[in-house]
Amino acid sequence: DGGITQSPKYLFRKEGQNVTLSCEQNLNHDAMYWYRQDPGQGLRLIYYSQIVNDFQKGDIAEGYSVSREKKESFPLTVTSAQKNPTAFYLCASSIPQGVVNTEAFFGQGTRLTVV
Amino acid sequence: LAKTTQPISMDSYEGQEVNITCSHNNIATNDYITWYQQFPSQGPRFIIQGYKTKVTNEVASLFIPADRKSSTLSLPRVSLSDTAVYYCLVQMDSSYKLIFGSGTRLLVRP
Numbered sequence: 318d319g320g321i322t323q324s325p326k327y328l329f330r331k332e333g334q335n336v337t338l339s340c341e342q343n344l345n346h347d348a349m350y351w352y353r354q355d356p357g358q359g360l361r362l363i364y365y366s367q368i369v370n371d372f373q374k375g376d377i378a379e380g381y382s383v384s385r386e387k388k389e390s391f392p393l394t395v396t397s398a399q400k401n402p403t404a405f406y407l408c409a410s411s412i413p414q415g416v417v418n419t420e421a422f423f424g425q426g427t428r429l430t431v432v
Numbered sequence: 433l434a435k436t437t438q439p440i441s442m443d444s445y446e447g448q449e450v451n452i453t454c455s456h457n458n459i460a461t462n463d464y465i466t467w468y469q470q471f472p473s474q475g476p477r478f479i480i481q482g483y484k485t486k487v488t489n490e491v492a493s494l495f496i497p498a499d500r501k502s503s504t505l506s507l508p509r510v511s512l513s514d515t516a517v518y519y520c521l522v523q524m525d526s527s528y529k530l531i532f533g534s535g536t537r538l539l540v541r542p
Contacts, residue, residue: 347528348528350530352532358534359517359519359532359533359534359535360476360519360532361532362529362530362531362532365528365529365530367528373529375529376531405473407475407476409475409530411528411530419464419466419481419523420466420478420481421468421476421478421530422478423474423475423476423477424475425474425475426473426474426475428473
């Protein structure tokens with residue numbers, strides 16, 4: 318089945334450690350996104366990528382890094398510079414621009430907890 | 433990017449029609465209006481998208497007045513399973529950037 322897969326579902330990290338969240342899609346979408354969601358809050362954009370080997374910072378990129386070496390994959394690294402990383406992380410992808418109904422498809426999320 | 437404003441929360445009862453309005457006063461000519469639904473601990477799901485007038489699909493209707501400065505998501509005959517957060521987004525036709533606001537928390541009571 319086509320879709321977008323995030324792993325792991327739950328992740329625990331010690332303070333000071335970097336951790337990488339995986340996001341893979343087999344929808345042949347050009348654009349991919351990472352969002353952070355805190356309890357009771359909306360989604361905040363961390364990074365997004367329009368095409369392979371290119372990505373842009375969103376509203377809260379500090380303390381995060383990404384790569385886009387393959388169309389299907391857009392991993393997010395939460396670095397030790399992120400002071401409050403405990404949150405729910407969502408990855409999304411969307412169909413190419415120029416097409417009406419550019420809906421985004423989301424993964425099931427990764428819940429990261431710093432212990 | 434056009435900023436959106438929605439009510440923080442709404443209450444309804446099963447079987448009622450619910451209308452959630454979103455304001456986007458600085459919407460640009462090429463912007464589309466999109467609504468998503470999110471359940472707890474899940475990713476948002478696309479509901480409906482429109483540019484002007486009225487759009488209807490199997491789950492909702494979207495009403496957009498001529499000036500496009502607001503839009504209304506209409507959910508007919510809601511059920512308990514419609515309890516969720518609903519987000520209104522304004523998307524530029526030429527931009528990939530997707531910005532979500534705080535959304536509207538809809539609570540459907542029996």
